[in-house]
Amino acid sequence: MFSEYRLAQPVAARLLGVTIVGFALAVLAATAIVMLFATSILVLTVAIVGTIVGLFTIGWYLTQRAWVVRLNSDGYQVRFVRGAGTKSARWADVEEVVTDTVAGAPCLILRLRSGDATVIPVEVLAVDREQFVREVSTYLPA
Structure with missing residues (x-):
């Protein structure tokens, strides 16, 4: 996938x-x-x-x-986003996925077990916000 x-x-x-x-x-x-x-x-x-x-x-x-977010079965990568935090990680390292508003922009936040996080402002993506959250959720381990 x-x-x-x-x-x-x-x-x-x-x-x-x-x-x-x-x-x-x-x-x-x-x-x-x-x-x-x-x-x-x-x-x-x-x-x-x-x-x-x-x-x-x-x-x-x-x-x-040009892609901003790439998801695969191993993990994710983020490019072109200043202040994204951790730009790549494995799905096994993701502890929690939440949505929040950061600096007035709706964001998807991937909180990692190490205490770090990846902040992805969904407005920079050419995809519906809800669809993106659902698709990220499908990659998370059960």
Whole structure:
């Protein structure tokens, strides 16, 4: 058994927005280099083509390939979540699964036997909150 949960579309859009700003700054820097140092326009052309390719690649990755939570029969892994706590653990180490609101966001909290926890804000996932909780529960040992 294996499940992956991808980024919710609004979260992917925010990340892509930050990426666009970064690429825009790179094109601005290339433009400044061409203007200030009278270098070849090829520098700006490479920056623009790189920006277009980069934006399409990152956009595709964020919407099609990037996963936030991966569950399998052994355990779970969490990526792209700041403040998640323990990013991976085995199911045997999970003591309790609870839902709670953390910083105003509904979260699934996996409390571990070691006293640590994994906090997963369900709003960043492209899945219904209740469905995600049910599916995580199916992985827990009886």
